[in-house]
Amino acid sequence: MENNKAPIFTLSIVAIIVGVALYKQFDFESLRFKNTALAIIYLVVFVFSVYVLIKNRKKKAEK
16 A cells, blocks of 8 residues: 555655646636647546546545
8 A cells, every 4th residue: 555655655746746737728818728739638647647646535524
């Protein structure tokens, strides 16, 4: 069970960094992203990391 802490910590850091970068890419005046292709990649990585974190938390709660 101790081996599971490092990937979760890493994914948490990735989710925070990518979430902030995605927020900075968004232009609130025009309601569009500055660089759409980069924003799509950021969004995919952010959703994946949050999905894995939630999945792990649910799995830990069942035990």
